[in-house]
Amino acid sequence: MVLLSMTASHHELDLDTLERLSSGAGSLGRSAVGACDAITGAVVVATCNRFEVYLDLDAPVESAGVQHAVRHLAGLVADASGVDSAVAEASFRTRSGTEVAEHLFAVASGLDSMVVGEREIAGQVKRALEGARSEGTTSKTLELLFQTASRTSKRVSNETSLGGAGRSVVALGLDLAGAELPPWRQVRVVLIGTGSYAGASLAALRSRGCFDVRVYSQSGRAEIFADSHGVEPVDDLAVALEDADLVVSCSGARGRAGAGVARGHQPSTDAAGPAGETADESIGHVLDVAALVRARTRAAEAAGDAEPGRPMVVLDLALHRDVDPRVADVEGVLLYDLATLKAHSPALGSVVVAQARRIVDGAAEAFEGTRLGRTADAAVVALLDEAEVRIGDEVAHHVAAARAAGRVLLEDEVAELSRTARRRVHAELHTRIVEARAEALAASQAELAAVVAGAEAAVYEAESESAGR
Known part of the structure; x- marks a missing residue:
């Protein structure tokens, strides 16, 4: 499972180009999910100065899969806006892995806005998720991502003076x-x-x-x-x-x-x-x-x-x-x-921005740990399931041995045998659980690094093709 975002904003593009690209934003999420099996979720954030698409990809975590999704979405944007597909692809900045959460949380908190610290964007991000729900294009991962973005925005608002001056x-x-x-x-x-x-x-x-x-x-x-x-x-x-x-x-x-x-x-x-x-x-x-x-x-x-x-x-x-x-x-x-x-647009004090940025970075790191932890937890659950089988076998062995000796164990005795066996087996498994979780996390992070490299290569290739025309 891969989180991917494609962003076109006032930072990279003039507003005329941004306007043309976003002209078909209304139906893009539904088109993306409906036309590409690998895309299991899509949320579109379209505001007065940005056009962003967040995707949940259910595909092998490899550069080829991400490149396909990027080109597919760029083609949909091109079809809806009348812009050449290579130009559309080169107009977006692609993010994957940790960068997705870092960017969205910064956007929702007003750190990436035309007027830094604006508060309207928090509501726009929330409405983008609501729109995806009504279209049936969201996913569990995107739900978690956008809900965490809203909570992070509230933290920035409550714990800093970033939005206190009514900037918008x-x-x-x-x-x-x-x-x-x-x-x-x-x-x-x-x-x-x-x-x-x-x-x-x-x-x-x-x-x-x-x-x-x-x-x-x-x-x-x-x-x-x-x-x-x-x-x-x-x-x-x-x-x-x-x-x-x-x-x-x-x-x-x-x-x-x-x-x-x-x-x-x-x-x-x-x-x-x-x-x-x-x-x-x-x-x-x-x-x-x-x-x-x-x-x-x-x-x-x-x-x-x-x-x-x-x-x-x-x-x-x-x-x-x-x-x-x-x-x-x-x-x-x-x-x-x-x-x-x-x-x-006026500048904002660097101390306030740095304070807000620390909150955003911390929230993004925690979110990514939770998301990747789900993959790692699958390995841990498998070990715990194996442990339960061992515990059941041991208790059954003791019960059978007592019955063979002409004694029926009481219910309390069976329960105590089960607790003793569980403590011992879990203690023996502790090292294996820690190792399995670390290995799963490392594998997920390595896969995401490959995704980022592949996505960057795809964008570079599209830019080269556009420049050569």
Whole structure:
């Protein structure tokens, strides 16, 4: 049994490439488990700045088996995203063995985030496991891995100040936006989206004293969200934009069937798509530049101004951009997207990070010992089963000998014979048990070392093939 993770994140890739790779993340776990017999479990973690797949492989622990799984998954990603399979494979960093737990625990604790110490990621990791459960793609090992990641994240939160300052992508975006806006109690906000990030954004706005919030949802969930969160729903985004100071968009709806701009408006058709694509890149943007210009023009006309005078900040928190990037060119509009936030992400004190890292490393070591110990325990159980047979034989021999001598042993005497035999046999087996467990652990660790080497060779080969094209 092998634990394997394939990671594409903002550390290694630009956000545009990451966006394209993760476009088919929703069905990847189910496809991986359904199409490859060796993959017995899969959990996909897809957030605003990472796309990761965790696999449980039931296959011989050898480099060839891991290479097959890596290439198979890269092919599925390529099919779903339209990216060349060699490029998809080279875009991922493959981890195996102890590295898998170390990485996931660091991710769940906010150590690997765009904003180090962010707390939203803990919930996203938890929801990734819940999603795998609902899809039927998790496994016992992945359950243990992700549950331990959540517990480790809580330890980091409780025992360090890493997440104490409310650091997050949402908070960073609002901090940058706030410098360009009126006092928060006067700010009028349009919130696009109704998911977990929308909830986090609303909570962050209220903590700053902003309560004039309207919510828009392309999928029709605005009223449900508004009722449960005490805000006003809107069904016409273009109208709501006319008097907005701040737009916070986190729906990630771009690319969905029927995606587009506000009701009654069509996306513009003069944007060039990514290389190799002929489709209009603006299609699918929830907030289109033409709709925004019209909304601001109408607002200016209603106010009797020749030009739109009220400044606006647009905060796009979606990896699959909700907002047409050309919005940044509109007079009086300031656009912050994930690339901007990444550039403004503040550093965190090394002492705090080191403290959190020690907790993560300790948890990963304990997890790996438990996981490998299961293999070693199988050898120990076999020895203990053998011991029980010996104990039973000895007790039966004494009972038979007493009966042959014309004496029937009492129940208490038989029980004492059994206890005496068990103590002696287990004492004799102690050295063999320690040796068997150590040998099984060493074998598992050697196999994992071979897996890591094989996986690294596979990635190097894929990168070489991609560079040679």
